[in-house]
Amino acid sequence: MLNLLYGPFLYIAVAVFVIGMIVRVVLYINGLSQKLDRIAYKPKMGIGLKGAFHSIIKWMIPGGTRAWRINPFMTAVFFMFHIGMVLLPFFLLQHAVVIEYMFGISLPALPGALADILSVVALLGFFGLVYRRFAVPAAKALTTKQDWLVLALAGLPLITGIMFRFSTSGYEFWEFAHILTAEIFLIAAPFTKLSHIVLFFMTRAQIGMDYAIKRGGQNRGPAFPW
Amino acid sequence: MPEGIFCKRAPLTTEEEVKHLLSDKGGKQYYAEMENLEVDVDMLRKDLEETCKSRTRTWLEVCAHCGMCAESCFLYTANNNDPKQIPSYKIQHTLGELIRRKGNVDTKFMIHCMDVAWSQCTTCNRCSMYCPYGIDTGVMMSYLRGLLFKQGFVPWELKIGSGMHRVYGAQMDVTSEDFVDTCEWMVEENEEQWPGLEIPIDKEDADIMYVINAREVKHYPNDLAEAAILFHIAGENWTMPSVGWDSTSLTMYAGDWEGCKMNVERIYDAVKRLRPKTIVATECGHAFRATTIEGPYWAGLESGEAPVRFMHYVEWVAEALKSGKLKIDPEKRIKTPITLQDSCNYIRNYGLSEATRTIMSYIATDFHEMENNREHNYCCGGGGGFNGIGRYRTERNIGLKPKLQQIQATGCNLVVAPCHNCWDAIRDMKEVYEEEAKDLEWSFIKPLLLQMVIVPDHLKPQEDAE
Structure with a gap:
């Protein structure tokens, strides 16, 4: 079974993820319309792209926007979780080895201690995000079953990965569980809210373009005061 | 019954129609008839297919329900943090539901959508600044209003307003x-x-x-x-x-x-x-x-x-x-504490915050910013048509509260409001919150300028020759 998970299943999962995400991006961009959105995307591409870039960068910096600054708990757990979730799949030594072996792409690896810290920090961030859904009234009121599903899809590979790394016995089980949940994550991503992995950049770019092209960029410049 | 005497799907296009609908004072019968107004489901589905594209659909789909938009909305805080006033909730349970059901909804649902679109959102767009994805619920509410208008589900005053423009x-x-x-x-x-x-x-x-x-x-x-x-x-x-x-x-x-x-x-x-x-x-x-x-x-x-x-x-x-086309007499500048209302429509949505601050620097000596200002300012409480709709008067009055508190926190009694809607909202605060707002004064820019502008000699009335 483990052979299948390390072999064909992994290729399938990665293929679904990559192709699925590309399709999501292409469909998103194709669906934008100057007429329907009332934004001159093409005629004002220059200032639009500057606005898009600014809109993405500001939100990727903790405290870069007012919303991050006035929500310190959310900001903390959000970045704790996401930094680990973005870096570890590629740059954890064990992952880099698998990626090189399976795909022939060699990536630099994080020092083991740093990777351990990132994974534990991400886990704390994950629990923080779970906690918010119980404790913050607005988040609690909005949360649906789907949100829990998405949290589970994202959390399981992290939790099982940490167990695999730190468990002293039964690590075969954790290895199996980690690879399985990671592959489920990859396959589910394009079809669930996990598509935000790429669509975050799309929606942020779009609203950045909107404010830069149409809603005041000519007066305040492309950098909207997020 | 598909259409009533007053409540019809089509917009008003003649003076006669406008006067006819005006004769139904306050839209009493209009709203009663609306409860039987049929939804043209085919048209709605077609409209959604043709006009609801990736921007809106992605916004509705990726929303993580994180709740960060909640406190960005003055109607959420004004209504004691009612979960039903969270921007994400408001749009997911109206437009989101419409799309999920591919337009297959009934009259009751459309009236619910109307109530939300016109009494729970002033399309101020502030939430778009507080969402990590940049989801703009105001833009979507505007879009929803378009779908509703086409089906005849629109507040009485605005149906008339649209007719007035046409006629x-x-x-x-x-x-x-x-x-x-x-x-x-x-x-x-x-x-x-x-x-x-x-x-x-x-x-x-x-x-x-x-x-x-x-x-x-x-x-x-x-x-x-x-x-x-x-x-x-x-x-x-x-x-x-x-x-x-x-x-x-x-x-x-x-x-x-x-x-x-x-x-x-x-x-x-x-x-x-x-x-x-x-x-x-x-x-x-x-x-x-x-x-x-x-x-x-x-x-x-x-x-x-x-x-x-x-x-x-x-x-x-x-x-x-x-x-220097207009020169101010320094002696006549406003010396009492004064604050400024940033209009959503041309500050957040057009970036003119420097222009209004330039004006304040010329006309006042003791200018105080509101705590949330410029692009981050709150709606006056009456934008997007909210001020003018009788059906939602109670909701609007509640919506005025945050702005009143914001003004009071500046310690100023005088607010410059260079926007008709903001001006009305602040005027109404005085009526609705008589006691709290009794010292509140508000003004457009023009009358203030006229009190202090230097009039060139050649424009003054000539004294009669002896």
């Missing part, structure tokens, strides 16, 4: 003749004190074509006189068009996109006819949005820009002060 070319029953007469009247009233004062109508190739809000003609003609006097003092070569003088757009509030196009084209046609160098639009937020920000798109202009430069009144004043 009179203005948001009120003010004809071109009424408008020109009022201009003449205002000149007569003031020419003794201001020799040579004029309101030039349909003058070609002027530097400025001034456009206004029909309310100024119908209810506040002094505003028109003040504008004329200030252009006179500044020595501007200006004009007003006899057709296309009202820049407002209740059609925009109503979601009447066809009407919006007609409105803005009426003004762009005046531009074509009179060839002014620039347009100056009065102290109104939504009118500016309709003509300058959204207008070019409704008119189908590829560049996304109006045919000539459109300036909001605050831009014209700021430039006139900087260039």
Whole structure:
């Protein structure tokens, strides 16, 4: 079974993820319309792209926007979780080895201690995000079953990965569980809210373009005061 | 019953229809009939397929339900953090549901959508600044209003407002003749004190074509006189068009996109006819949005820009002060604490916050910012049509609270509100919250300027020779 998970299943999962995400991006961009959105995307591409870039960068910096600054708990757990979730799949030594072996792409690896810290920090961030859904009234009121599903899809590979790394016995089980949940994550991503992995950049770019092209960029410049 | 006597799907296009609907005072029967108004499900599904594309669908789909938009919305805080007032909740349970059900909804649901779209969102767009994805619920609510309008589910006042624009070319029953007469009247009233004062109508190739809000003609003609006097003092070569003088757009509030196009084209046609160098639009937020920000798109202009430069009144004043066309008597500047209301429509949505601050630096010595200001300012509480809808008066009054508290926190009793909607909302605060707001004063910019502007000698009335 483990052979299948390390072999064909992994290729399938990665293929679904990559192709699925590309399709999501292409469909998103194709669906934008100057007429329907009332934004001159093409005629004002220059200032639009500057606005898009600014809109993405500001939100990727903790405290870069007012919303991050006035929500310190959310900001903390959000970045704790996401930094680990973005870096570890590629740059954890064990992952880099698998990626090189399976795909022939060699990536630099994080020092083991740093990777351990990132994974534990991400886990704390994950629990923080779970906690918010119980404790913050607005988040609690909005949360649906789907949100829990998405949290589970994202959390399981992290939790099982940490167990695999730190468990002293039964690590075969954790290895199996980690690879399985990671592959489920990859396959589910394009079809669930996990598509935000790429669509975050799309929606942020779009609203950045909107404010830069149409809603005041000519007066305040492309950098909207997020 | 598909359609009633008053509540019909189609927009009002004749004077007779407008008067007929007006005769149903407060829309009592109109709303009663609405409860039986059938939904054209096929049309709704088709509209969604054709006009709801990736921007909106992705917003609705990726929303993580994190709740960060909640406190960005003044209606959420004003209503004691009611979960039903979270922007994400409001849009997911209306437009989101409509899309999931592919338009297959009933009358009751449409009325629910109407109530949410017009009484729980002023389309101020503030939530878009607090969402990590940049989801703009205001934009989606606007879109939802369009779907509702087409099906006939629209508040009574806005159905009439849209009809007024279509029939009179203005948001009120003010004809071109009424408008020109009022201009003449205002000149007569003031020419003794201001020799040579004029309101030039349909003058070609002027530097400025001034456009206004029909309310100024119908209810506040002094505003028109003040504008004329200030252009006179500044020595501007200006004009007003006899057709296309009202820049407002209740059609925009109503979601009447066809009407919006007609409105803005009426003004762009005046531009074509009179060839002014620039347009100056009065102290109104939504009118500016309709003509300058959204207008070019409704008119189908590829560049996304109006045919000539459109300036909001605050831009014209700021430039006139900087260039010395208008000079302020330093002695007469306002010395009491004063604060400023940032209009969503041209501050958050057009970036003119520097212009208003420039004006404040010239006219006041003790200016205080509100705690959330510029792009981050809250809606006055009455934007997006909220002020004018009787059905939602209670909800609107609750919505005024955050702004009142924001003003009070500055310690100022005087608020400058260069926007008709904000101005109305602050006026209403005094009525609704009599005790708390009893010392509150509010003003447009024009009357304040007139109290302190230096009048050049040659414009003063000449004393009779001995």
